Amino acid sequence: xxxxxxxxxxxxxPGQSVTISCAGTSSDVGAYNYVxxxxxxxxxxxxxxxxxxxxxxSGVPDRFSGSKSGNTxxxxxxxxxxxxxxxxxxxxxxxxxxxxxxxxxxxxxxL
Amino acid sequence: xxxxxxxxxxxxxxxGSLRLSCAASGxxxxxxxxxxVRQAPGKGLxxxxxxxxxxxxxxxxxxxxxxxxxxxxxxxxxxxxxMNDLRVEDRAVYYCARDVNYAFDFWxxxxxxxxxS
Numbered sequence: 140x141x142x143x144x145x146x147x148x149x150x151x152x153p154g155q156s157v158t159i160s161c162a163g164t165s166s167d168v169g170a171y172n173y174v175x176x177x178x179x180x181x182x183x184x185x186x187x188x189x190x191x192x193x194x195x196x197s198g199v200p201d202r203f204s205g206s207k208s209g210n211t212x213x214x215x216x217x218x219x220x221x222x223x224x225x226x227x228x229x230x231x232x233x234x235x236x237x238x239x240x241x242x243x244x245x246x247x248x249x250l
Numbered sequence: 251x252x253x254x255x256x257x258x259x260x261x262x263x264x265x266g267s268l269r270l271s272c273a274a275s276g277x278x279x280x281x282x283x284x285x286x287v288r289q290a291p292g293k294g295l296x297x298x299x300x301x302x303x304x305x306x307x308x309x310x311x312x313x314x315x316x317x318x319x320x321x322x323x324x325x326x327x328x329x330x331x332x333m334n335d336l337r338v339e340d341r342a343v344y345y346c347a348r349d350v351n352y353a354f355d356f357w358x359x360x361x362x363x364x365x366x367s
Contacts, residue, residue: 173352177295184345184360185287185295190353228295232352238309239285239297239352 142167142240143229150248151219159245161212161229167240169210173232176205176214179244180225188227189214216247224249252276252356254346259361266336266365272329272346272358280324283307283349286331288342289360296342299331300349314340336365 144162151157161168161176168174174192177185187196189205192212202217212231216223229242258270272284286298299320300309308320319332329346343362347354 171352175353177354184357185354186357187353187355190351190355194351196355230295230297230353235309237312238300241295241297244294 142233142237143231143242145227145229145242145245147243148246148248150250151216152250153219153221155219156215156217157219157247158213158215159227159229159247161214161231161242163210163212163231163240165210167210167231167233168207168212170234171232172207174205174207174212175230176203177228177230178223178225179228185228219249221249223247252348254348254356254358256344256346256358256361259344259363261364261366262336263367264336264338264365267332267334268336268363270331270333270344270346270361270363272331274327274329274346274348277348279322279327284322284329285347285349285354286320286329287345287347287354287357288340288363289345290339290342293342298344301329333363336363338365341365 176189179185192207193205204215228244253275255273283302285300301320317335321330343360345360346358348356
């Protein structure tokens with residue numbers, strides 16, 4: 140069982156928006172603004188999409204955005220494109236005893 | 251261009267040992283903290299271990315504490331993971347990942363570890 144809770148699947152049609160949630164606790168997501176999101180295509184390494192809740196690394200399209208409210212973080216993908224179909228994982232810093240926790244992953248399908 | 255290349259994976263019997271390596275290039279390795287993250291077949295990501303850019307700060311996941319040892323050689327731009335007393339549940343692809351602002355900004359392609367009799 141993963142420390143952070145994500146829906147196992149999400150879907151949307153091309154051009155639509157989809158939001159993936161990541162539920163944590165007051166010890167991880169709620170305690171730190173260090174939530175990150177990763178995209179992983181089959182057989183590939185994960186790719187950082189969002190860090191520090193809302194920041195995008197260079198090269199990540201602005202169609203990807205992050206947010207947080209209380210103990211739950213969210214990733215929104217706007218203007219869905221076929222290449223966005225992938226698994227998405229959230230992660231949060233959780234303090235020095237158990238520094239990083241991941242969600243179980245969400246499979247995003249572009250219909 | 252940042253590159254991380256893992257090696258050292260393979261098949262080992264339960265109770266056995268393996269040493270993974272991660273060769274870094276394209277950035278000043280000694281200035282960055284590094285991590286190992288693993289992914290069991292068909293499963294999600296699991297953080298395994300962290301080492302600071304100065305090696306005095308080291309963390310382990312509870313699942314590997316006491317069995318795995320992370321280390322680095324900044325002169326060789328290399329990260330290591332010594333894995334002892336391997337268990338069937340350690341079977342996974344092991345990724346090294348660079349740490350920036352409490353996120354993993356670059357990942358290697360991974361190396362597969364299989365623990366089976």
